[in-house]
Amino acid sequence: APQESNSIKPFFSTPLSTIEEGNRLVPRVIGEDISKIPLHSDINFNSSPNRASQLECVLSQLKEELEQKSLRLLECEGQLKELPTLEEELRRTKEEFVETVKSVGEDKKFYEEQLGILRETREQLAERERELKEVRIELEQKEEDMVRTTADVKALQRIMEGLQQKLQEAKTFTQAGEDSESAEDKYKKECDELRSTVITLKDQISSLEKILENEKMSNKSLLEKIDNLKIEKESILSELNTMKSNSVSIQVELEKALVSSNEKMQMIESLRSDLEVSSKEKSSLNMKCQKLKKELEQLTRKQKVELKNILQKDHEEAQKVKEELESLKSTNSELQSACEKLQQELSEVGSNLELLRELNVKDEKIEELQAELAKLDHDKQVLRDEKHKTEQCLNKEISELKVLIEDLNKNSLQTVEVEQVNMKDRESLMRKYEVLKREYERLRRARRECEKKCLVLKDELTKEKQYSARLQGLTGGKRVPQLQVSKSNLVDIRPDGMKMTNSLDNLTDEVQKELNTSAQLDQSLITDLQNNTETGVEVVRSDNMTPHVDYLSARLAEAETAFHVERVVVNELRARLVEEHQRLMEERARTLELQEEVATLHTLNDQFEDKFKNIVSQLEQQVNEVKELRHNMQPADPNFMDKEKLKKLAEENQRRVDELLQERLFNKNQLLYLREELAKLQQERE
Secondary structure (H helix, E strand, O other), X not given: OHHHHHHHHHHHHOOHHHHHHHHOOOOOOOOOOHHHOOOHHHOOOOOOOOHHHHHHHHHHHHHHHHHHHHHHHHHHHHHHHHHXXXXXXXXXXXXXXXXXXXXXXXXXXXXXXXXXXXXHHHHHHHHHHHHHHHHHHHHHHHHHHHHHHHHHHHHHHHHHHHHHHHHHHHHHHHHHOOOOHHHHHHHHHHHHHHHHHHXXXXXXXXXXXXXXHHHHHHHHHXXXXXXXXXXXXXXXXXXXXXXXXXXXXXXXXXXHHHHHHHHHHHHHHHHHHHHXXXXXXXXXXXXXXXXXXXXXXXHHHHHHHHHHHHHHHHHHHHHHHHHHHHHOHXXXXXXXXXXXXXXXXXXXXXXXXXXXXHHHHHHHHHXXXXXXXXXXXXXXXXXXXXXXXXXXXXXXXXXXXXXXXXXXXXXXXXXXXXXXXXXXXXXXXXXXHHHHHHHHHHHHHHHXXXXXXXXXXXXXXXXXHHHHHHHHHHHOOOOOHHHHOOOHXXXXXXXXXXXXXXXXXXXXXXXXXXXXXXXXXXXXXXXXXXXHHHHOOOOOOOOOHHHHHHHHHHHHHHHHHHHHHHHHHHHHHHHXXXXXXXXXXXXXXXXXXXXXXXXXXXXXXXXXXXXXXXXXXXXXXXXXXXXXXXXXXXXXXXXXXOHXXXXXXXXXXXXXXXXXXXXXXXXXXXXHHXXXXXXXXXXXXX
């Protein structure tokens, strides 16, 4: 009898308000279907004296079922709240993919335009080669003309030799002499005429010498221009080779960009399919939640009716048992004192559990801070490497600038156009130097910020360690075994943090792996919770969808970083194409300058031909005058005073003719040299 009173007293001592409050207690996770839950109509109440204990068990079961259903509803509501955020993130990623596809299409058009410009430059180079061939043919024709002129000069030399022989014959006639005064007068007149002709010949020879000097200077300038053309040709060939290699690299990068764009489109399609699946799951969850709500409402109504009937019966029985209750008050007071003691012990255990939970949380925070410290150390090392690289680049740029300044000081006597080009190069180099200097300062600032963050994290770590040590001292370093029950199975199935690679090929595989791991995790949770419900072990409440959502958000952030990297690559390609376009424009300007110089060479050659024709005509005139003098010559007085002057004039004429022949040979050698140089240029061009 006293044992039965001990089992009945807690049930009848609790009023209806405590029962209704128990329905609002914190629920726990279950994985069973609603159809498997037993209803109150299926329970048979015995009419034995243990009916109160049976009622208490039924009420506890009903409470557990209500807790399970309320927890299930909370989980469904949490999932419904998280789905719109996922949809927004997927929509943003879709928009970014569309933008990247558009940018890739624009880059493709730009690259095609650049390839068309390269083709035009190749055609222009072919036209220039044709012009050089034409110049070569003209130079060969000029060489033939020079050979003809040398033959003419040799004929003139022979004529001069005949004139010298005739002058010697005239000298013999003067030695023989005649005594007539009329002959002397005629001879004097002829001598005066010869003197006048000699003076005119001297003037013509002086003019011819000046013309030859001018031609020598023009030939020297032509040689210098040819050397400059050779140097420019070499530079143009080297730039063409670099352009070809750059075009090949650009084509490869274009192919890569197209492949990446196709992969991104595939990713977009997969994300669309995931969205559709998630929307379907959302709709199914909404339907399930509505069904659960209806079933809960029906169950609560039935339970209320049944509880009212049971309470009425119990109230009738309670009146009968009042006498027994009076006898059991003493035992009830003892039980209350024991319950108070147990409650104190439970409160102490609860405080210890809270402290242990805080310790576990602090340990996790310490591990996270240590991981962040390791990351910051790695970033610090990367910044140091980048700083070292930037310093090396700056030193190289400074050395190049010094070399360029020295070269500019050495070549300060060159033309104004070259100085302007060098000034532009200096300005561009100074801009590069300023840009590198800014990057160096930015890296220094980032390094300082990282160092500050490291110090702050170290301080937080020390504080967390001190706090954890203090908590462990309070708890005596002991852990409650109940804490090891809820997370044992979850740690084994939790996926490892996979690092995001730059390539988008592995992204689909990683997403599939994460889906598989999430499915395994859900299945393992359901099985563990079913086992726990069967064994009666209480499980700590944990959100099922939060780790998945966190992981998906992390994956989306990593995908966004990959998209930013792809955008940076596309911008670099654009910058390279702009630089190559500038180089093409510079090459066009150089080709125009070369065309102008070729035109000047043509004009100089025409002037040279005109001058040579004038010289030949003057020599022909001199030959005709000598012939006329020979026909008009007669014997003169042997004692005539101007014989020595005539000899000197004849020697000077011979000397000047020899100089003209030498200059002619020099010009011929120069033409041969130019011809060889043009042949070499043609071979190099081919």
